[in-house]
Amino acid sequence: MLLVLSEEQKAHLGCLPRLGGAGRQRPRPRPRPRPRPRKLNIDVDTVQHGVEGLTYLLTESSKLMISEIDFQDSIHVLGFSDELNKLLLQLYLDNRKEIRNILGELAPKLPSYHSLEWRLDVQLASRSLRQQIKPAVTIKLHLNQNEDQTAQVLQTDPSTLLHLIQQLELALGEMKTNHCRRIVRNMK
Numbered sequence: 001m002l003l004v005l006s007e008e009q010k011a012h013l014g015c016l017p018r019l020g021g022a023g024r025q026r027p028r029p030r031p032r033p034r035p036r037p038r039k040l041n042i043d044v045d046t047v048q049h050g051v052e053g054l055t056y057l058l059t060e061s062s063k064l065m066i067s068e069i070d071f072q073d074s075i076h077v078l079g080f081s082d083e084l085n086k087l088l089l090q091l092y093l094d095n096r097k098e099i100r101n102i103l104g105e106l107a108p109k110l111p112s113y114h115s116l117e118w119r120l121d122v123q124l125a126s127r128s129l130r131q132q133i134k135p136a137v138t139i140k141l142h143l144n145q146n147e148d149q150t151a152q153v154l155q156t157d158p159s160t161l162l163h164l165i166q167q168l169e170l171a172l173g174e175m176k177t178n179h180c181r182r183i184v185r186n187m188k
Contacts, residue, residue, distance in 0.1 A: 002066075002070055002073055002074050003057070003060055003061055003064065003066060003070070003071070003074040004074075005057075005074070005077070005078075009053055009056055009057075010077070010078060011049070011053075012049040012050060012052055012053030012056075013050070013053035013054065013057065013078055014078065015042075015046050015047075015049060015050045015053075016050055016053070016080070016084065017080060017081065017084060057074075057075070057088070057092075058091070058092060058095065058096075058099060059099060059103065061074070061092055061096070062092070062095075062096040062099035062100050062103065063100070063103060064186060065096070065100075065186075068089065068093065071088075071089055071092055072085060072089060075088055075089075109145065109146055110145075111143040111144065111145040111150070112143065112144045112145070113141075113142075113143065113144075114142040114143055114144045114149060115142040116139065116140070116141055116142070117139070117140040117142075118137060118138065118139045118140070119137070119138045120135065120136075120137055120138075121135070121136045121137075121138060122134070122136075123135075123136075135157065136155055136156070136157060137155070137156055137157070137158060137161050138153065138154070138155045139153070139154045139155070139156075140152070140153050140154075141153075141154065
């Protein structure tokens, strides 16, 4: 799977060759105890756009777990030198597991299913109507969220519940199509 970059992202990444040349260190005759900061003589916006483009490239590639070949093909359209392409590939390979771990920690923690209780109530009559049948389904859904248990109570009529069941079955059937399988496989 190739990573598709927009024109804006290509422009942001296009400044990397200029930044790479400006940030190279010259060989020093003797080691210094503390490195001193140097000026790159490059506009701050250019550096910021380069960092944003590189961040996007690495996070999206790590999210999709792009293979080495696909990563190389994705950055080949940028027209970088072979040396810079190899450096970007090595940077991606060295850091993709750590990036995925960080992205997993930043993802919102959604509630998960714990248990379900349900009850069917039927009102057979009221003061105004003697032979009235009014069914209602009450559902108590227990959820786990951040190691806390919460409960949600829902009430509906049987026809709405049947419609909901049909829609969920359609969604499950859609997940069995080749297109959805391919998407799920690439998300892992």
